[in-house]
Amino acid sequence: MLKQKITLKHIAKELEVSISTVSKALKNSEEISRDTKEKIQAFAKLYNYKPNNIAISLKNKRTKNIGVVIPDIVHHFFTTVVRGIEKHANTKGYNVIVCLSDESFDKEVINMEMLANGSIDGFIMSLSSDTQLRNDYNHLKEVTEQGIPLVLFDRVTNAVNCDKIIIDDKMGAYIATKKLIEEGRKKIALVTTEDYLSVSKARTDGYLKALNDNNIKVDNEIILRLPSMGMQEELFKEFFEKADIDAVLCVNEIFAIYGMRCVKDNGLKIPEDISFIGFTDGLLSKYANPSLTAIAQHGEKMGELAAEMLIEKVESEDESETFQTKILEPTLIERDSTIN
């Protein structure tokens, strides 16, 4: 016994007026007489009429949907970004369609093609590692060529002309390294991933610059480059056993937490003997023991800004192809893994 959704046609038939009259009456058009409008509006309210979004989308060529394509959602940073996007989108009456590329190029392409066929008004995305590795961005270019606005965040590329929003990863690594140097650390290790991830590269650069600026010689022996995001426990243990270091900068939380555990197992005290700073101020940093001094990425704000930039483009009439790249400043959150 379903309460079928009521349409303009139903109302029109019931009230013996035309569909156009109903449509206009519900929009409070001046064309329609007071009496008729009241009658129609009352009827619509009584039967809880709500216009069909799909029909409106078809007519307006506007879906009020934003497509968000990210590599992973079980990842604190991306999650906070999604929250930021959703938050802003919601206030503007937009819904968020989330697609996961799972770090795979193919999935990224499929998801985008799917959504690009009318399902969304614009994209917000962060590149999969696979995509960055292949260096193939044709799927992004196709989308922008069709006039669909695109905002890239965090993992971006120069190969595509669109709005971008990143945090200054180089600066983040720089201030983190500087902090360690100011503590008096001389042998600062870096734990990172291989360079094809744009962010890892930038962070490494910041680390190197800080060392150079402070006349500390770079020692490749105390830079650990992990082949992928997966944890390689042996590599870790081995590194921390033989490395002669008094501070560690890690490009993510998990590396930092894991590193801290290794050095504690080796009998070192944090932060007395060795300091740690990790990227991405997430749950782990906050609740680690000792709590981890971290570089905050401000994911939520990033999401909000991305949504704002996108919706602005979506709703603006002018087709001018001017794109901006916003750079957010990271913040050092001092906790117990460094000396205050």
Add this chain to the structure above:
Amino acid sequence: MLKQKITLKHIAKELEVSISTVSKALKNSEEISRDTKEKIQAFAKLYNYKPNNIAISLKNKRTKNIGVVIPDIVHHFFTTVVRGIEKHANTKGYNVIVCLSDESFDKEVINMEMLANGSIDGFIMSLSSDTQLRNDYNHLKEVTEQGIPLVLFDRVTNAVNCDKIIIDDKMGAYIATKKLIEEGRKKIALVTTEDYLSVSKARTDGYLKALNDNNIKVDNEIILRLPSMGMQEELFKEFFEKADIDAVLCVNEIFAIYGMRCVKDNGLKIPEDISFIGFTDGLLSKYANPSLTAIAQHGEKMGELAAEMLIEKVESEDESETFQTKILEPTLIERDSTIN
């Protein structure tokens, strides 16, 4: 210089055939001659024709979108569920629209009303705490009365007739408590939230039952009920200073991590002096120090199953109103915060 999306109409005009012929040709209809089909298909391929999703949705009254409404996304459990949903939905050609209720009744209502007007084929949701507190489920009933399939997960209610999927929280608390008892613990504390959250209540029940089954008297002095999800540090410290306990069961990770820190500050050793078990096996449990023995909720599987149940209902023709409640079994993941 935009490459406008090509439509059937464009193809029809260009090839001087009717729109219907183009439509049929692209579906490889027997009605159309081999020659014409080849010509049309070649042309469509060349210009990369893809049908407009919105138009198809309007015609079919099927959007191939699933609406997911959850209280929060920056929460490991919900995140894993979303991943599970997305994973299954993706294989079935569905997209996932994520809406956050932010634990607010009003937002939950608004989001559902928004999506219910044709944007989605069905809902997967977990109730906001506000909704559970008010005990008002009319927005859910309206949706189901309109014939929109609904699957409730984790935070569910008996007040609504629909498919549900939960984990056996009572059992989870029971096996956790039992594990602690088997370790020889006698004074097992419980750290929980107030009972209006269905899951907290079930977990408390399991805890109580395990104590009863093992003839341990319930001591209300060692049960800490926090008013909300927000951390109340003082309450924590106070509790752990005065409580005479040798084990702790916490209804979430954060409570457990924080509790562990408190008792360590008090000079106790984990797990020698006191054991900890926490609910929701997330990142924190894995990377805590010591790592936290936890009750795994299997969020991803839950999401997959929810999506499966929903899509089944969406695609099934029969209108039979038979609903099922699936109950997943939680698992104890033993780590270093308990004695093996």
Add this chain to the structure above:
DNA sequence: CAAAACCACGAAAACGGTTTCGTGTTAATA
């Protein structure tokens, strides 16, 4: 009192597809 202006509403096209039904042409049958 005829012409112009206004009012209140309906018809129809449009958005981009799918699908049913009809129809003109050719080929097979009686």
Add this chain to the structure above:
DNA sequence: TATTAACACGAAACCGTTTTCGTGGTTTTG
């Protein structure tokens, strides 16, 4: 050769809106 069947395609309705344009009836104006 007349009849019928098969073939290949087009017209039109439909999904639920919005919006432009037209029109019959009433009111104002000259």
